Amino acid sequence: MSVFTSYYSPLNSSNAFLRVALASIVVTGLLACGAENTKESAQSEELQADGLIIVDCLLPPQLRKLGKQATYMTPRRPIKTTGSECEIRGGEYVAYDRSSYSTALKTWLPLAQQGDPDAQTNVGEINEKGMGIPPDYKVAAMWYQKAADQGFSRAQINLGHLYEKGLGVPKSTVTALNWYRKASGLSADNLEYTSSLQALSDTHKEEVISLKNKLKRVKTREKKAKLLNSELALMRKQVNKNKEYASKNKLLTQQIQQLEASLQSAREQKADLLPIQQQILALQGMVKVSVPELSDAPSAPNYVALAQSPPGIEIIDPPITLTRGSKTAMLKPVIASQEIIGKITAPYGLKLFEINNKKHDIDKHNLFWVTVPISQQETPITIKAEDKQGNKVDMSFSLFSSRSVRAVPALTGTHSQLERGIKLGDYYAVIIGNNSYKNYPDLKTAITDAEETARVLQDEYGFKTLLLRDATRYKILSTFNRIRRELKESDNLLIYYAGHGEIDKTDQSGYWLPVDARQGDTKNWISNSAISDILGAIKAKHVMVVVDSCYSGTLSTTSIPRSNANFSPKIHKEWIEVMTTTSARMALTSGGVQPVIDSGGGKHSVFAKAFLDTLSDNKGLMEGYSLYTNVLGKMKVVTDKLNVDQIPDYAPIQHAGHEAGEFFFQRM
Incomplete structure (x- = not known):
């Protein structure tokens, strides 16, 4: 049986999906027959596969005729298509594994500047990915905003993501949820945007920025110390060679003493900042085990992953609704209790986890399953987590039930x-x-x-x-x-x-x-x-x-x-x-x-x-x-x-x- 047929049934001749897929693969199979194990065949197949990757393609201008007399050339048009199709259509592109920030921007920026929301979103994504250079989230947010204001859903989702993470814009879960709501089309009063909820600590992100600045100062002082060492060595050499110049020797000696004092001060400052360097190295180590961004940018500093190393709280169930700026989980009527399912991320180790000021444990998968009683129409929930480095995060929302209490079957989700x-x-x-x-x-x-x-x-x-x-x-x-x-x-x-x-x-x-x-x-x-x-x-x-x-x-x-x-x-x-x-x-x-x-x-x-x-x-x-x-x-x-x-x-x-x-x- 061909690996490209249905699981067990013979192909239906009316099934266009399977028929065209089978036809294309049969041709591939015939081409591969007899030369499957040759180096030339393997290289040919690899080149064919490269041509099937999606690239940024800039199509050539088209010659169009207006009436019987006038002719004109249309502007070049960017599209996303495979490399092979771009070649067939006479387009210009850079191979997928060689594309960069500048080549991608060259394709999409002109159309984005003309106000096209799809192109604006692509330019935003290029800046968010970085593509070989550090991401520029502020510029990405600017382009997303332009497209989002035109009602472009993909840009609204991307902009909401930046607000949720605090990348290039002030961090705001409420603003993020509002953008997600607009993108979803849930604009009617009776259709609130309901989602899971995540909370991450801002303090650690600020700490990282502070430590980075201190590290820059350390490196600057190290450079000054090296220059001082060089000057000191030169002056000592001059002293040894010019002992006959007593007055000059005395002056040089004084300068040496001043330089040695400056050098000692720099060494002391470097020693004071050594713990900071160690903290930075520890944070950089945490990056290696954090969730990677979906990007092929060569090794640029992953500050997003670094900012995600503080403790975090994710609510898996029940779903959270944004209602007039507050966060609420809407429950079925007459429910006696509600199980809250969530996940804690604490790379430094969890020191404390509380729900409504009551300590709870998480399992070895960092999950928690906590049942809270529902004794009134609105039950406030406050979740707090603290890691062993003292970083804290908290989250608050309400469980809302429309009537008095009585037990009902659990939700099935279907x-x-x-x-x-x-x-x-x-x-x-x-x-x-x-x-x-x-x-x-x-x-x-x-x-x-x-x-x-x-x-x-x-x-x-x-x-x-x-x-x-x-x-x-x-x-x-x-x-x-x-x-x-x-x-x-x-x-x-x-x-x-x-x-x-x-x-x-x-x-x-x-x-x-x-x-x-x-x-x-x-x-x-x-x-x-x-x-x-x-x-x-x-x-x-x-x-x-x-x-x-x-x-x-x-x-x-x-x-x-x-x-x-x-x-x-x-x-x-x-x-x-x-x-x-x-x-x-x-x-x-x-x-x-x-x-x-x-x-x-x-x-x-x-x-x-x-x-x-x-x-x-x-x-x-x-x-x-x-x-x-x-x-x-x-x-x-x-x-x-x-x-x-x-x-x-x-x-x-x-x-x-x-x-x-x-x-x-x-x-x-």
Whole structure:
């Protein structure tokens, strides 16, 4: 059976998605036959794969005719497309692995200056990424603001992200949530923007800036000390050679004494600042283990990761709503208690964790599951965390219940049926399972996980599936390129990848590893930023990437709109309608940037088992975030028993065209 057919069924001749994908791959297979093992064939395939990466392409001007007499040339037009298509259309581009800040800016800046919101957003993203130079968040925010003021959703999401993190703009969760709300289209009074909530300490960020300034002063003093040493050596030499000049000798001796005093002062100042240098080195060490940004910029200082090293609080459930500037979790009526699920990040170690002034513990995965009583209509919640360095962070919100207390069943996060009048569109899935690697250790369960995922999605959810077993870089990229051409805006796409992932230690960027990946050679890997560019070029409105590996560069979960437990059926229908008309680019990952285990779930990985069980348990309509919370709970039970650290993540993919929508699963 071809690895590019459905999981088990023969191809349907009317299935355009599978037919065109099969046709393109059959041609590839025929070309590879007979020369598969030759060096020339491998090099040719590698070059073909390079041409399938998305680049910034500047198309040539077009000659147009106006009436019978006048002709004119149109301006050059920038687009994002593959390198091969740019060549076919006579465009100008810089190869993906050689593009830089200046080359990307050259493509998009002229159109941005003319007021085009898409180009303005691209210029903002170029400045936010840095692309070989330190990111300029202030300039990025300026361009995002221009596009956001025109109602451009992608820019509104990006601007909200900067406000949430305090990058280039004053940090403000309220402003961030308001921008996310505008991007989502939730503008009606009865449709508040509801999300998860994160809080990070500002004090540590200020401390980093202060320490950086002190380090600069240390380096300046060190340079002065070196100059003083040089002058001192020169003067001593002059004294030894010119003893006959007593008066001059005396003067030089005095100067030497003055210089020695200055040098001693500089040494003392350097000694005083030595602890500061040690703190900076410790902070730089923390950067290496922090979540990397989704960027391929060469090793520029990652101050974003550095600022994320203080303690942080993330509320996973219940969802938080911004109501008139305050943060509220809307609960079902007559509920006696509410479980608060969240995560604490404390790289220096957690010293104190409190909810409403009561101490609680977190588990070894840094998660907490705390039940609080609901005894009144509005229950204020204050969460505090302090690390062993004395850095503190706190978060406050309210649990709101509309009536008096009585126990009710827990929330399921799913809905029995799709309301009439809502069309979700067609569903497609590309499922990749890589077991047999040429230059890396083989995996045991990746193909089994991929095959079962294909079966469940096809049989139980009606997906049209395309399964790739032991896929090379060219197979993966050519498949993505075909999908980019064929899928419509009304379609939904799920990409599932099970295989090796890698982090480039020089710039902390993440990669997927095809089976022909070479160790230490990123040219033959597939970067997360390249995948994000591909997702941004795909027309499908809703895309979810499920990765049983590592995937970096996501936004926080604050930017995910959540269904509210207090929604009436009518309001819930309106919420789904808004979400289905707004673009979504979501990533569900198995364990952040840490190594994930390739077993533990029987014949499946721990993550795949939880993912498949959640899909099988669902009986109706399920949003992506509900999928995540169920996977999180199922994985926690298993990882606790195995005594391993693996926590799944779910968040929008940055710089991939996300506009605050959600991905939905509808059981057949």
